[in-house]
Amino acid sequence: MEIKIMKNILDRNQNKADEVRNLLAEKKVKMVNIISSPGAGKTTLLERTCEALGGKIRIGIIEGDVTTDRDAQRLKKYDIPIVVINTEGGCHLDSHSISKVIGMFDLDTLDILFVENVGNLICPSVFDLGENFKLAVVSTAEGDDKPAKYPRLFSEAGAVVLNKTDLLPYTNFNVDAFIKDLSAINPRVPLFRISATKGDGLPDWIEWLEYQIKSSPAG
């Protein structure tokens, strides 16, 4: 019974996600669905990405949070369009909530729309939002076992950021073990090793992202 309910929810989500994807393709706007644990560094990565791409790439942001607009407050200094979705206890965004707010952006003036999902490695990975790709962000402080323990997200990710590399000397994170587990789940996924607070590794991420925006067909 509950499995049937879940299937209905996912089917309805997929239909709406396809609508969002078609609209964005028509408008030539890319969408990135950013997923991580709470506090892995999604917002700080967005801050650095806005600083690096500002002026060259036209960015919009959808901020998903259980409650508060604290992440949006951190991002408003970049003078880019931001819409906050508070899920009021909900553990993930879905395509219906994206569809409701997407009309608040002038899509003709955007190149890329970042969606910062609710901080959660599990539920957001099941709900297609209409994105071009999911970006999984994981922090070195979380331990190297995350791909093995949360395989759904890492198998679906179009790119992975290993963030907080500046903390590597102070943790027992084993980069080789992390890469081995990740490769077993998603062998060709691009992996970027970044310290969003210190700036290490950002140029490779930015260059790859610009390439995705400019060279591949939308949708």
Add this chain to the structure above:
Amino acid sequence: MEIKIMKNILDRNQNKADEVRNLLAEKKVKMVNIISSPGAGKTTLLERTCEALGGKIRIGIIEGDVTTDRDAQRLKKYDIPIVVINTEGGCHLDSHSISKVIGMFDLDTLDILFVENVGNLICPSVFDLGENFKLAVVSTAEGDDKPAKYPRLFSEAGAVVLNKTDLLPYTNFNVDAFIKDLSAINPRVPLFRISATKGDGLPDWIEWLEYQIKSSPAG
């Protein structure tokens, strides 16, 4: 419609949680429901707690994970009864899964049952498992904004562990801001500042835990 389904799920969960709670009270076994983000240090905290309490307090552990038995593998060296619940994609434990496995323990030989919930700050906080109290674990690497952004868990917690204090010098975590937000949500909750890997702050936690086990009535 979906709200009604959720209400039914939660009502059924509550009934079963009350059954579990009554059984544990009768057997004089305390249950702690440990909730945190992925990688905040629940398993390492359990390792240190088993080492400190072993021989004095009789411990059982239920390990909840989406997949794998990696956490249980880390704990089996303590020669205590451990049962693994794999949720197969599910984002939290519920009282029905606890009820199904609790018969696998000899409750007459236990003082305390730790339940390591699935790594997730959101969904586990809604489902009563029949515990005596919820323990919220948050790592300094996650940032000081977690109580404000995930208020449900922190308002329900019977104790909070701020873990990875050894990383404080390398992060922008503001302890005063964290305590201010936590106090606004849950003014009297005991807070333990711990480095589970280094051992800092553990004696206060262990002493408080022993006091909970020995002095307060079960249930």
